[in-house]
Amino acid sequence: MARPTRHRAEMEILDLAAGLFARHGFAHTSLKDLADAVGLSKAGLLHHYPSKEALFEAAQEACQAQGRRVLDQVAELPPGPARDRRALELLTDVALDLPGLVSLAFGAVTSPEEPVIAIEDVMVFEVFAVAPDGSDVERAIRVVGALAALAVLSVTANRAGEKTAWRPHIITTCLDALGHRRPGTPSPDPDPALAKD
Numbered sequence: 001m002a003r004p005t006r007h008r009a010e011m012e013i014l015d016l017a018a019g020l021f022a023r024h025g026f027a028h029t030s031l032k033d034l035a036d037a038v039g040l041s042k043a044g045l046l047h048h049y050p051s052k053e054a055l056f057e058a059a060q061e062a063c064q065a066q067g068r069r070v071l072d073q074v075a076e077l078p079p080g081p082a083r084d085r086r087a088l089e090l091l092t093d094v095a096l097d098l099p100g101l102v103s104l105a106f107g108a109v110t111s112p113e114e115p116v117i118a119i120e121d122v123m124v125f126e127v128f129a130v131a132p133d134g135s136d137v138e139r140a141i142r143v144v145g146a147l148a149a150l151a152v153l154s155v156t157a158n159r160a161g162e163k164t165a166w167r168p169h170i171i172t173t174c175l176d177a178l179g180h181r182r183p184g185t186p187s188p189d190p191d192p193a194l195a196k197d
Contacts, residue, residue, distance in 0.1 A: 011062065011098065013038045013048060018059040019100030022107045026056055063105040066094050067123040079129035081180045087127045088150070088174045095154030095170075096163045106151045128178075146177035 016037045020029045031052050035045040049055040070090045077083035095102040128143045130136065150170060157166035172182065 010048070013040075013045075014055075014059045014062045015098045015100035017055050017100070018063070018098075018104035021056060021059060022100065022103035026052075059101065059104055062098075063101050064123070066098070066101060067105075067127070070094065071123050071127050074127055081175075084128060084178050084180060085171070085175060088146070088171050088178075091127075091147070091150060092154065092167055092170050092174075095150055096157060096167060099155045099158045102151050102154055106148065142178050146174040149177055150174050 017034050020033055020037055024033070029052070031042055031045065034052065034055060035042045038045060040048075045055070049058060070087060073090055074083050074087045077086060124143060124147055125132065125140070128139075130140050130143055134140065153166065153170045153173065157163050157170065160166075176182075
């Protein structure tokens with residue numbers, strides 16, 4: 001079996017470390033925990049990253065780099081369903097390949113006591129062409145909801161070992177959250193309690 005490239009090995013280290021930071025928080029993740037997770041001695045890990053802080057910063061930068069890569073690939077598409085679909089395809093591939101980075105990126109939403117990376121810092125609002133002035137609250141909420149679903153579903157797919165089988169369903173679920181229903185899918189009935197007489 002071929003050895004992974006240096007870049008791939010570094011990404012594996014960052015992804016495993018990011019997953020630990022997301023689960024336990026920076027303060028509660030020791031250098032020994034990190035070294036054990038990535039299969040290195042503490043000295044070996046320190047050879048790659050001079051400190052726990054440097055590893056944490058590198059993981060944050062990797063999250064932001066993935067966001068920039070996705071933004072670069074959809075920036076020329078006009079806002080709308082085609083851009084949303086392409087963004088979700090790209091983000092789903094990242095999430096299925098690097099679940100630790102995704103967990104870290106969304107840690108700010110799930111762990112309010114220790115914000116890790118604000119959603120805005122991974123450029124998702126730009127990726128989905130959400131108005132920067134906050135004027136479209138529903139769109140912003142739908143984007144956050146779709147991405148929360150993407151994060152949870154991709155981590156679950158990884159744990160279940162079902163990345164390939166789950167991928168199209170993750171994308172469809174997120175498109176539904178954005179309001180892009182599949183053709184032939186009926187709209188949900190309005191809540192009768194909210195209907196006007």
